[in-house]
Amino acid sequence: MGSSLLFEKVxxxxxxxxxxxxxxxxxxxxxxxxxxxxxxxxxxKISDFKSAEAIYEGPIRKGIENAQKLSSNSEWNDExxxxxxxxFFGNYLGLxxxxxxxxxxxxxxxxxxxxALFADVRSVIEYCSDKIPLGLITNGLTQDQNLKLNIxxxxxxxxxxxxxxxxSEEVGITKPNEEIFKIACSAxxxxxxxxxxxxxxxxxxxxxxxxxxxxxxxxxRPANRFSGPAEAKYEIQSLEELLSVN
Numbered sequence: 689m690g691s692s693l694l695f696e697k698v699x700x701x702x703x704x705x706x707x708x709x710x711x712x713x714x715x716x717x718x719x720x721x722x723x724x725x726x727x728x729x730x731x732x733k734i735s736d737f738k739s740a741e742a743i744y745e746g747p748i749r750k751g752i753e754n755a756q757k758l759s760s761n762s763e764w765n766d767e768x769x770x771x772x773x774x775x776f777f778g779n780y781l782g783l784x785x786x787x788x789x790x791x792x793x794x795x796x797x798x799x800x801x802x803x804a805l806f807a808d809v810r811s812v813i814e815y816c817s818d819k820i821p822l823g824l825i826t827n828g829l830t831q832d833q834n835l836k837l838n839i840x841x842x843x844x845x846x847x848x849x850x851x852x853x854x855x856s857e858e859v860g861i862t863k864p865n866e867e868i869f870k871i872a873c874s875a876x877x878x879x880x881x882x883x884x885x886x887x888x889x890x891x892x893x894x895x896x897x898x899x900x901x902x903x904x905x906x907x908x909r910p911a912n913r914f915s916g917p918a919e920a921k922y923e924i925q926s927l928e929e930l931l932s933v934n
Contacts, residue, residue, distance in 0.1 A: 694930075694931060694932075694933055694934065695819050695820060697882075697903075697934075698820065698882065698883065698884045698903065699820060699821075699878045699882040699883065700820050700821040700822065700823060700851075700876050700878045700882065700883045700884070701816055701820065701822055701823070701883070701884045701885075701886060701930075702822070702823035702824060702825055702852075702869075702872055702876075702883060702884070702885045702886070702902075703822070703823070703824050703825075703850075703885075703886050703887070704824075704825065704826060704863075704885075704886065704887030704888060704889065704892075704893050704907075705824060705825075705826035705828075705833060705836055705837070706826060706827075706828065706836070706888075707888045707889075707909070707912070707913075708886060708887050708888045708893075708907050709805060709806065709809050709813075709824075709836075709846065710803060710804070710805055710806075710836045710839065710846075711803075711804055711805065711806050712803070712836070713911070713913065714802065714804075715799045715800070715801075715802035715803045715804070716744065716799050717740065717741045717744055718798075718799070718802040719795055719798035719799025719800075719801070719802055720740050720741075720743070720744045720748070720795060720798075720799070721739075721740035721741070722794075722798045723791055723794040723795045723798055724740055724743070724791070725740075727781075731781050731782075731783075733780065733781050733782070734781060743776070745913070747772075747775070747776045747780065748772045748773070748776055749772075750772075751768075751771060751772025751773075751775045751776060752768045752769060752771075752772045754771075754772075755767065755768040755771040755772060756768055762862045763827075763829075763856060763857055763862055764827060764828050764829055764832075764856075764857075766796065766829070769792060769795070769796070770792055773788050773791055773792040773795070774788050774792075777791055800832075800835050803835060803836055803839060804839070805839055805841065805846070806909075806927070808926050808927040808928050809841070809927060810841050810842060811928070812927040812928060812930060812931065813841065813846075813849050814841075814842060814849075815931070816931075817849045821851040821852075821876050821878070822849055822850050822851060823850055823851060823852040823853070823854075823872045823875070823876055823883075824837075824847075824850045824852070824853045824854065825854045825856075825863060825868055825869065825872055825885075826854070826855055826856065827856040827862045827863050827892060828855065828856060828857065829857050830855050830857045830858050833855045833857075834855075837853065851875075851876060852872050852875040852876055854868060854871060854872055854875075856868065859871065862892075863889075863892040863893065863896045864891055864892045864893075864895050864896030864899065865896065866896060866899040866900040868896075869885065869896055869897055869899075869900035869902060870900055873900070873902070880900050880901035880902045881901050881902070881903070882903075883902050883903065884902065884903040884904075884905055885897035885900075885902045885903065885904055885905065886905040886907055886927075886930060887905075887906070887907060888906070888907045888908070888909065888912055888914060889914055890906060890914050890916045890918035890919075890920075891914075893906070894906050894918040894919065894920045895918075895919070898919065898920075903921050903922075904918075904919075904920040904921050904922070905920055905921065905922045905923070905924060905930065905933070906918040906920035906922070906923045906924070907924055907925075907926075907927065907930075908923055908924070908925055909925060909926065910925065
């Protein structure tokens with residue numbers, strides 16, 4: 689398993705977390721579906737949408753992005769979700785403010801229950817961790833990201849496979865700012881041009897890694913919500929393909 693050429697060129701690999709190792713998007717969709725299941729029969733206007741996923745990836749996603757644009761803070765904030773729920777369920781569906789608050793509160797408790805790794809993660813992480821140092825850089829709130837990093841993998845927690853693990857809220861810097869990438873490289877004591885960075889986001893991951901002088905890999909899974917283009921050194925569709933690059 690794996691490519692000897694890869695480990696000749698690369699002295700460390702750093703991974704993104706959300707939708708690279710952890711299937712966060714599916715967890716968000718399932719959690720959202722769980723909390724709105726009763727609304728399909730209670731509210732006529734919700735029938736304008738075919739599924740809970742269509743709502744989440746449509747008006748909810750748009751509401752989140754709009755709230756982020758209006759904020760001067762590049763870090764994730766749960767208030768973006770609050771704003772998106774209020775706009776869709778309150779302004780569009782006509783639910784009361786109390787109902788909107790109830791839905792968003794339930795959603796924030798629901799989605800973590802559905803967190804899981806992609807099927808290709810364990811074998812690749814275990815194999816690579818025996819060969820070279822591994823790192824992780826993720827944008828997000830510390831509390832949320834720790835839930836994902838504590839997922840069990842082969843009798844250990846996911847976080848235990850990484851020699852350095854940076855969460856943007858803790859560091860005070862978010863991707864794609866090249867400084868958070870450089871901090872990880874310094875912690876590993878390896879030059880950026882000898883470190884591969886793997887992530888699903890063409891902007892946060894690929895552009896950030898490129899600017900830091902790293903070897904960028906765009907993990908463009910079939911369900912990737914980012915269409916690119918990504919000016920990455922490599923493009924792969926699954927983590928297994930990472931072991932065959934040369």
